[in-house]
Amino acid sequence: MTQRSSGWRIGRVAGAPVLVTRSWFVAAVVLTLLFAPTVRAFAPAMGTVGVLVVAFAFVLLLFASVFCHEVAHALVARARGHRVDELALTLWGGHTAYSGAVRRPRDSALIAVVGPLTNLALAAAFWFLFTAQSSSSIPALLLYAGAFSNAFVGAFNLLPGLPLDGGQVLESAVWALTGSRTTGTVAAGWVGRAVGLAVVLGALVWPLVGGRSPDLFTVMWAALIGAFLWSGASEAMRAGRRRDAVSRIDVRTLMTTAVVVPAGSPVAEAGRAARGHGEVAVVVVDDRGEPTGWVDPQAAAAVPADQAAAVPVESALVPFPAGAAVALEQSGPELLEHLARVSGGARVVPVTDGGRVVAVLDVARVAAAVRPAGRR
Template identity: 65%
Template sequence: MTSRSRGWVVGRIAGAPVLVTPSWFFGALVLTLVFAPTVRSWFAPRMTTTGVLVVAFAFVLLLFASVFLHEVAHALVARSRGHRVTELALTLWGGHTAYTGPGGRPLDGVLVAVVGPLTNLALAGAFWVAFQLQPIGTVPSMLLFAGAVSNAFVGFFNLLPGLPLDGGQILESIVWGATGSRSKGTLAAGWVGRVVAIGVLAWALLWPLLDGGTPSWVTVVWAALIGAFLWSGAGDAIKGAQTRARVATLSARGLAVPAVVVPVATTVAGVSVAAAGSPGAVVAVVGPSGEPVGWVDPAAVANVPAARADATPVESVVVPFPPGSAVTSDLEGDALLDRLAHGSSGARVVPVLEAGRVTGVLDVARVAAALRR
């Protein structure tokens, strides 16, 4: 199950809840205070402090409305490509759209990603046209001008080719399509994302110096915050790709422990005889039609007195397999993990089948250990 962000649900789009997270209010407050001096410089001394804050907050609402439309575009295209949208959230950093789907395809990643920045660039054009039609020096003209500039910046910035930006998802999908490996695409876009993060801070520090000026501490702080956000997102993407690569190496056949198969009519003494020639194997019990019944617990066998082993049925020392928990030996990667997550019913050991016959057992703990390695 996908975890949902904390926040208040204010509506639904594309079948998913629209959330306003607590961090959004902090972001809105900070942006209002940051933009207020710009408003004051346009309208001083004609506007009071209250008026300046109101206009600055109006710009913030306009900016977040643009970001919201960016996320709506992601959601609508994701749903049109067969994915299930799970949430649209407005956050400190703008917003995000979460969706799930059956594996996905490189083209899906490109289409879902590119439509967000294109929405902002279209809004920038619309705001610019509207700005040209307004008298200069009015509040509407200033808001339209700021809307055009901010949307152009958001659109172009999001197209930079590094995760977690939309351009990074586009790069990830292109490398994925070219190599056939999504993990390679994610790794490439994650490392480029780290370069972008460093570049953002370097731009804030070096550009003013190259222009003969001094870096603004406000710009440097914002660049550092944005760079830290990008660095963190890129790092998460790299870790995710490495995990996905490890998952791809997992296979039921490679992780299974060989099984010595005995019929359900066997006695405990018969189990000992059958297992004697196969050290390290697990004894699996099958029914009359070869269906998996369970696996023999060595500790339970050891507790049966030798004098009673011939008369004790194997069922008395069997740990049953949950119905439908068997995995086929050809399962690998995500398909194997998904099968274990949804079909093992919490069992520690499940049977492995090849051509309908029990050939081994799979210890879920062994799978988890292999994934950690």
């Protein structure tokens, strides 16, 4: 289940809520203050309030462009069969979250590339409107800024490294060539790290090439962007390895064989049923053959030997949640989604084959099979 961002809902697109997060307001203030000197230089006679209003208008124009970018992602994702969970405007611009496994490289590439292409199309439209202006004016300044910012956002997002959209395109290309999405993710993640380092080194080295000293403000912004790219690439690589581990999960490799005893059987019978089978779980079924729970070995062992033949097995029973049975053939993301939906926090769930109980599955073993990939 996708965890939604916290924020204010301002509408819906592609069936999903559009959210403005708290961090967006931080970005709006910072960008307004950063653009204000440009407005002041363009219109020196304008008062401070007017300068801030125009600067904020640019910020709204910029985030409207970001919103169009995310809407493009959302619409294509839905068209490719995914459920769109949210569109959010954030400190870093925005993101679109959608559910459902991406099964083909082409789908992933299309969903990714449409965002920056939307920005480049907007840049062209703003530039056309700017060139149609007959004189320098505040609207002309905003059109020029809209063209430049969209061109930058579109081009930057097409850089071939995760977590950028271009990185997802590169991931898809490597996936198509190798047949392994994880290989594509790792390759695009390393390129994303390289892009992050290049941004920082560019801010430091480029001025020196021109015989100037690096600007501290520019270096700070470059370091912030570089850290964002490095962190995003690293998380994408971890997620890719985790996804690979999930795809290899199979009920048959993690289950424990079960022996079945009917409800009302004495504890002694449960012990006899398990004897000689090695590692085995004892499952209690009702008169219809439906599993009701499993026998806790420690609770069963605590029953005095002279009473084991009379004490019903229900005294050591750990009930299964209703409908928690797992099919023998389930695996991968389907298995995890099923457990998340029906296990109800239970430690153990029954495994059935054609409606017959054949094993139990320890949920903690499933979690452990996924966790190592997330820690690499």
